[in-house]
Structures are given as structure tokens and as C-alpha cells.
Amino acid sequence: MTLHSHRSAAPQGGQAPRQRENAGMIRGDLLLPAVVESFRKLDPRIMWRNPVMFVVEVVTVLTTVLLVRDLVAGGTHPGFAIQINLWLWFTLLFANFAEAVAEGRGKAQADSLRRTRTETRGKRLVIDADGRFTPEGLYDEVPAPELVVGDVVLVQAGDFIPSDGEVIEGIASVDESAITGESAPVIRESGGDRSAVTGGTRVLSDWVIVRITAAQGSTFLDRMISLVEGAQRQKTPNEIALTILLAGMTLIFIFAVATIPSFVHYAGGHISVLILVALFVTLIPTTIGALLSAIGIAGMDRLIRFNVLAMSGRAVEAAGDVDTLLLDKTGTITIGDRQAAAFVPVMGVTEQELADAAQLASLADETPEGRSIVVLAKEKFGIRGREMNALDAHFVPFTAQTRMSGVDIGDRQIRKGAVDSVIASLGERNAAAGQVREIAAGIGRQGGTPLAVVDSGRLLGVVHLKDVVKGGIRERFAELRRMGIRTVMITGDNPLTAAAIAAESGVDDFLAQATPEAKLALIRKEQASGKLVAMCGDGTNDAPALAQADVGVAMNTGTVAAREAGNMVDLDSDPTKLIEIVGIGKQLLMTRGALTTFSIANDVAKYFAIIPAMFVGFYPALSTLNIMHLATPESAVLSAIIFNALIIIALIPLALKGVSYRPVGAAALLRRNLLIYGVGGLIVPFIGIKLIDMLVTGIGLA
């Protein structure tokens, strides 16, 4: 089956990546469910996944039990203890709220996906004794969940595709907006690189016969739902390492705080469990502990809103580490289509003559190359596009056999096509053949593609088709270089052409005449030298390389094999997105690092608030350490614990949005983040605690 326009689903290069929704980071309608969820997450069985907050929960329950005991026993002035208890619970709830808000957006999306999936029915074709089916269509209607791998279904215009599969016959336009959010239909056809169809999408016109390739529960839609819901969210390697670091620091502070009663006893003083718990909770890294999982969920969510599905969080982290980017030339570095740049006639033919013939040959050619020839002829020589009908011209379309296209006007046969094919059609003895080959070689050296033009057996010359490098791509590569990422262009072109485009686009290196094997070898070589490699691909022959790469982004338009091999799927099928994916991966790690630093730096101020308050009763000299001049020991402790709880809420937007990433070198990035989150983390709590203390004493809470 051939298709007139084989570029209908070409990547939409050059467009800015489109976001599914541009609404604010926290949607109002999701807040209430998140509040409810915050309480549900107090369940210790859920809580214990987060060691830092689990410890907070344990000590909070302890102080609450003590409080109840004191209240029952009729203790005096329980106001302070009640307030501390309340804020301890708030600390827990705020942490849960952060996670619930982050999850909420995914949940909402998953629900709409589920609605899409509703009770689809599939037309399972009846297979006869010879193992064949009749295209005329004897089929049973079965519910989609009953389909198994290997079943063959017929999907006609208006039907939903019941499950993931591969088109084995037919061609159809498919509406994939349910998963991509893109309303323009795409073409799916058997054979070639666009044979994969996704369950839940809808055939708009024509029909296809699909072989089911995914079992129920592991379809693309299923995976997407579990992904956005975070149901299968596993901790990523860096997240695990960070959790260990935080748990270790929590342990250290257990030692620091648990030994205080004995020290105080020696000094002849007394200290209540409540104050110890308050000190402990403020010292352990609750800020990052509370926001850690929200940061991870938000990172995945950012990718999803970017229309990229990561199959694992590990892949997102790996994206931040990438050292080498393999980029396909076409669609990524150059705009997918070549443009006519010059007419180079053979001797004895004028440029205008060649332009005129070339334009005639291209009049009915709807491909971008054909159009660009018409436009160039008009621009250079004022040759206006003529009407096919007026000329009584007959269009001769491109076929894989002839590798030429053109028009017949009466007896006049005008053709344009690959140089070799055109010459072959004329016979090698043609006088101008040598000259045309020479011109073609020259064009090749400049990175162009030659297209020979022949008018009724007479070779006129060559049209120089040029790859047009995308605007701004040079700057992107310079940016990547500053980030420490090397770019390698992959192209099937010959080395000369590749070198010319590489030089023009500013890519660091290129792989010319790339075969799947060469690609795989290149990835292995890079990895052997300790580098992480990212690439994107769509064809079945890309699958090995996609699987080998540390970050393999499969295009949604691609084959089932490619989609299975990659660890991310780009729903927009836009290869330039690789660059943004790297940024998102980095941002995820940076946000964790920044908030960890902030959390730990906070401790200095908290010590200065609580230590004098704890000890001043029996060592009055220590009041000198109260450098913030907090009003009373009670107000100091209360202010510290309030600050500790509120800072979680205050940082939720940052955790969801991510620390801003700029493509500068690591040293500059570290300096900037250390200044903001390290030094800032030292100073902010001094100011915050002081202000809260003034407020607390002002309204008479302590």
C-alpha cells in the first residue's frame, strides 16, 4: 500500500513543545480532596515509607498521649502544651498535604483517561481453518478486556481501537487526542514505521486490521494511568540515597536530643518531654522529608504535562545525568524538509530554462521539496506557477521504482528525480551525464541533495536541494555545551554532506551513513568511557539502540518495537524535546538538593532559638545565646515549631514547580544555589522565627 503523502505524520519540528495545560501549579478544585487525603495519609502504614516523617509521627503521638494524661490528671496551664501538640500535627498534615497536592493532578488526569477507556468493544475477526481471516469481515463483537495477545480485530471508521496493537492491513486516520491531547488526526498504516496503534484512540476514516500486542493491564493506557496516579511509583536511586542520608541525620539528632535529659539532670535542672520533642522535630530535616515525595511526583508530572511518558522515575533521573545526546538530523537539527536553493544548469542551458522546466515538473508535487522549487523559480526569475489544467498537463507521481516524478505535457516529458535514477533512465551514453554527475558531487560536498531535471531526454541540469538548519539550533547546542552535554548528529547522509550540516548547525560531532549497528556501536563506545547517552528514535531498527541508551525516547508515531525498547515515549513525536527532558531531569535533582541544603542550614537558627530556652532555667548565663531576643522560653520553642511547620507549606509551590534551571556550568549553578538555599537557609529562619515570636507574644499565645 503506498501513500501519496508519505510525510503526513512527520515530526512537527521547530514548534515550541506544547503543554497539556498551562493552568497554575496548584489547581483550586484539587485542594479539598488533598486536604482529605492529608488526614488519610496519617495512617502509619503509609507514613513509614518516609522515615523522617514517620519518626515525627511517633513522637507526636507520644506527646499527645502525655498531653491527654496531663489533661485527665488536671495539669495546670495546658495551653502551651496544646499549642505545641497542634503544631506537631500540623507539621505532619502539611507534609501529607504536599504529597496529596502533587498526586492530585495526576489523579484527575487518570480519571479522565479511565473514562476514555470505558467499555470498548472489539470486532474480533473469525479465523478460518487455514489460519486466515476473510477481509470481508466475519467477526464477533467482544468486550475489549476479553482480547488476548495475538487476536486480530477489525477497526472501522468511528470505532475505538480496543487495545494496543500493530496494523497488519489497511490504512486509517486516527484521532489520538485521548492520549496525546493533540486533536489533529494521524495516519496509521501497515508496514513501515507508523504501524503502532494505541488502545483508547479512535479511527476517524477508513479501516485497519490490527493484531493485538499488549495483554490487558499492561497496555499503554494502563501504564499511563498507573504512571500519572503514582501507583507504581518506586523510589528512584538518588531518592533512595537521599532518604538514607536524611534517616541517618534523624538518627544523629536522636542521639543529640536523647542525651540531653541526662546532661540536664547532671546540671541539676529539669526538662520536659514536650520541649525535647519540639527540639527534635525542629532539628531533623522535616522540610525536605515532607517535600521529598512531592518533588518526585511533580517531576514526573512535569514530564507528563510535557507530553512525555517516562516508564520509570529512574529514567527521569538518568536524563539529568546525560553526557551525550544523539540527535537525528532530520526533524531535529534540520527542518524535516529540504528546500531548493539553486538551479545549476549544464553547459548550453540557461539557468532560467532549467528553472522553468523544474517548476513545471513540480507543479503537481505537493511535497515540501516540490513546493520549494516552484517558489524558488518564482523568486529568482518571476516564473509564475501555471495551472495544470490550463496546460493540459498530466501528472506522473513519484514511485519507489522510478524514483522520479514530473509531468507530461503533450509529447513533452519533464522529469525530476535522483541523479542516478534519471541518468539510468536515459542511458549512460547521454552527453551531459558526466557533467551532471560532477555538479551533483559538488552539491553533495556542500551538504546539499542534487535533483536532476530532464526534459524529453535532454538533461538540463540539477536543482540544489538544501537541508535547512533550524533557527536557533546553534544556540541550543552552545547551551548544551555549557551544561556539559556533547551533541552527536546521526544521519544517513554521506560524510561530506553530514560534515557540512554539522558545521552549519554547530553540533559537536556526527555519525554519517548511520546504520542501526553503527548507532548501537556508538552508544556502547560512549558508555564504555563512562558516559550516559540519550537518544530518540521511532523505527523498529532503532529498537536495539533505544534499549541500549540510558535514556531512550521513543516517538509515539513509531513502531511497537521502538516504543517497547525506549524508557520514555514522546506523545508529540518531537525529537527536539530530548533537550527539555534533560532539563527536567536536572531540575528534579536540583530541587531535592536545594531543599535538603535549605533544611539542614535551618538548624543553626533553630538551635539558637531552643537551646537558651531549654537551659536558661538552671544556667541563666546562657540567655546570652538568645541572640534573637525571643520573648520567653515558651514563645521561643513555639515560634521555632511554628516556623518549622509553616516553612513546609511555604515551600510546596517551589517543590511542585522545581528550582529554576539555567543552562550554565555546574560551578556557576552550585554557587548560585548554595547562595540562595545554603546561605538563605541560614538567614531566613532567624528572621522567620523572630517575626513569629513577635506575633505569638503580641496576641498572647505564649
Next chain:
Amino acid sequence: MSISGWVTIAAFLICVIAMTRPLGGFLKRVLEGERHLLGQIFGPFERAIYRIAGVRADEEQSWSHYAFAIIVFKIACFVVVYGLLRLQASLPFNPNGMGAVAPDLAYNTAISFLTNTNWQSYGGETTMSYLSQMLALTVQNFVAAAAGIAIAAAVIRGFARRSAATIGNFWVDLVRVTLYVLLPLCVVLAGFFVFEGVPQTLLGSVTVSTLEGAHQTIALGPVASQEAAKLLGTNGGGFFNTNSAHPFENPNALTNFVQMLAIFALGAGLTNMFGRMVGKERQGWAIFSAMSVLFLVGASVLYWSEAHGNPLLTSLGIDPSLGNMEGKETRFGAIGSALFAAVTTDASCGAVNAMHESFLPLGGMIPLINMMLGEVIIGGVGAGLYGFLLFAIISVFMAGLMVGRTPEYLGKKIEAREIKMTMLAVLCLPLVMLGFTALAVVLPAGLSALSASGPHGFTEALYAYTSAAANNGSAFGGLTANPFWNITLGLGMMIGRFFVIIPVLAIAGSMAAKKIGVPTPGTFPTDTGLFIGLVIGVILIVGGLTFLPALALGPIVEHLAMLRGTLF
């Protein structure tokens, strides 16, 4: 404070910097098994040792085998030292007729010397026979130090190698460091000490008649050789009870200066060896710089504190120009004592030439903080470097995240396993330092040993456990060790040593197995001022902040009370 004091500090640092590179180069040659002059002379001897001991020098060990070899070696050391001390009464070289050492003291001393702590719950001249001093203690001064350097070398190999399964051979490292580094340097240093008047004899104590006609026993012995080993190996166990304050251990200002240099020499050299072995000397200098900054700050505060007299005494009309001279030797003065105290606690040495208990509160706090940070400021030989690397790993981890990459140090990814091991090692210090202090200040057996009350007594206890866990060995003074203390301090020393060594070697093992990534502009450099500043911050906040409540109840409140006119 005087100009000459600051000049002394500056001159000291310059001398240390000057030693660092040549020593680093030599250490690397020895530990990488490269050719060197001493190796050509003593090579046959080295090979003879391997033959006798049945060591296959060309066979390398995985991290677990390396760690196992260390444990076996340490257990053997314990048996030998404990046995010698218990049996010394019936063994030769006992001219002064010393009796057997009590079991808890022998246990404490054996642990103390094999962990390179050299905490001394005894007075050497009144407890130990010469045989015990030489065969039990001085031998440990060599091999415990050599083991420390060997471990550092193994850890560095972990960082330097790529996709490797082994990190060296413990026995080979041990023999080479002892034979080519410690012995030759000690011979030279001991010779210098003898020249300056330090005794080196096997004769018994001399009894003399003083001018007043009284009889005085002057303790003698093989002092110079033990002295050299005590300092170079950052052991710190003196021949005499008063350690380097004794005129036979440390006769004059020149020997005092040389002693301080000897304490820092190998620790500083190891930073350079690190740089050389990982292929970038700058990395070594970065570590050295971070250590130097912390050293300078500590030494300056200490000198500032001690150079001012006690304000309460000054107000009574006592001339403060010499500084706080209580518990100090006049031949060293405020600067010679303050700098020595900073150096010995930075480097996990534990030799002392003044009574740290008699320092002013802030002056006494600096040695305490130096040790609490885990002895990573130059640190004990070997131990300082691998202790520092733990903080470097935490710093790299945080910095790595902040630049958006999986953290890398020297091209090696820092992952969950390394963080787990690092936290294990970092955890054990506060556990021992704070945990045992908490016990000691409430139990009668603990309290009875303290000589002071109030915050000062608290500091005595805190200092003792801090010194033990950090394997420093210096004493604040004032503590009369009893079995409770001997046993708990012994435990503290063991935990402080082995609960760091084993995780550190595990890190070395997993690091060695990793590939080395290529540095790009996306990996942040670990040899710049920014990183040095970050490591210092991490050391102070992660390593130090834990101790703030304890410090507040000890030296800080004592200082503040002193300003208000109360002394403890």
C-alpha cells in the same frame, strides 16, 4: 597576643605546606610499590618478611578480605599487648620492678594503643616495665599508625581505580609503611631528640640528692624512640605521665616546634598522596586547604583565648601579659601550648604539653570541637584522610544534587550504598561521645571519677569520651579513671575506630568497582574554593551541630558564667 605568636602559627603552617609535597610523593611511591631508594636497600628484608609470614605480596584483596585481615591483625595485637602487660612482672627488662597491670587497665591500654588512640589511664613511669613500653606499646605505635595509613591507601585506591575488584593487600601495605616510612623517619627524629637532650637508655631510674638534701627519683628509659613514634604516628602516648610537658620528652621550644611538625607531617603528606594517586594533585591540595582553614580558625581562637589572662584574675591585679599560664610550661608559653593543643587535637595525636583542663573555657572548647568534628583536620595518620573523605562524600552528594546530576566524586557516582556506609561511620561518633557521657554523668561510678563539679566536671567527662571515640587519646585532665571509665572508654575507642574503618573500606570496595566518568562542564569541580567552602560548611553543620547542646552545657556556659564572675 603578640606578633611572635602569630608568626609562630604562620611559620608552622608554612613548614607543614613545605613538607606536604615531598612526603606525599614518597608515600605514593611506597604504597604503589614503585621503585625508591629505601626499597632497593631494604627490599630483601621486606621479601623475607613475606616469606616468613607466608604473605603472597602479589595477591590483592577485595575490601572484605582487606577488612578481615585488619580485624585478625588487631585481635592478635590485643592478645599480645594484653598478655605482656598482665605478665610484665615476670618478664625481663623490668629494672624498676613493676607489678602486673590490672585487668581493666590492661584491656583499656591494649585497645587504646591498637586503635591509635593512646589514651593513657596510667602513668607510664609508675606502671609499665621497659619491656612493656618497648615491645607492647612502642610496637603498637608503629603498626597501629601503619594500619591507619594502609587503610587510607586502600580507600584512595578505591577512588583511583576503575572497574576493579581489589583495593590492595593489607599485609603488604602494613609492612611497607612500617619499613619504609615510619621506621626511617623515627630513626631520624629520635636522633634529633637525643641531640636535644631526650634520654634513650635501658638503665633504671636514677635516685639523686637534691640541693635541699632530699632524695628524688628521676625516671629514665628509652624515651626518644618512643617519642618519635608517638608523634609521627599521631599516637600521643607519652613515656611519662605528663607527656610532652615533661622536660625529658620535650626539652625546649625547638623540640616543641618539631614535635608539632611531626604530628602533622604524615597526615598532611597523605592529602598529597591522595591527589597523586587519583591523578590530580589539585584534589589533594583542595583537601589540604579545607583542613588548613579549619586548623587556622581553631588555632587562632585557642591562641586568642589563652593569650588573654583569666579576666577574673586580671581584675585582682595579676599581670595578664603572659596570658593564661595556669597548667602551662613556661618554656613553651601561651603560644607554644595553645598551638600544640590545636595541633594535637586536630591530628588525633593526643600528646599534650599543657593541661587542657586549665585552659580558659573557650580555649578548652576548641580541642573538644576539633575532636568532635571527627579528627578530620589533618587528622590521625590515615584516619584523618578517610574521615575527611566521608564528609567530602556528603558534600559531593548535596552539591551534586544541587547542580542536577547524580553526584560524582572524582568521576565516581555516589549512590545509596556509599551514603549508607558514610552515615554509618558518621553516626558512631555522636553515639559514643554523647551516649557514654550521658551515662557517666548520671551513674555514681561515672561521677566519682570527676574532679570538678558543674559545667567543668561535665566537660571532663565529655572530653574523655570525645577523645576516646575520635581516637585522640588526650585527656582534659582531672579524671581519675576507674574500672567503669576504663571499660566504657575502651568500648568507645573500639567503636570509634572499627565502626568507621569497616564502612570506609566498604565504600572503597564499591567505589573501586565503579567506572570513572569523564569530567564535563556539567560536573562541578571538587578542587575549587567553592567546594572547599562547602566541605567546611558540611563538616561544621553535619559534624559539629549535633554537639551544640552538650557544648552549651559545658564550655559555653562556663565561659559565659566566667564573664559574669563565676568559676567552676
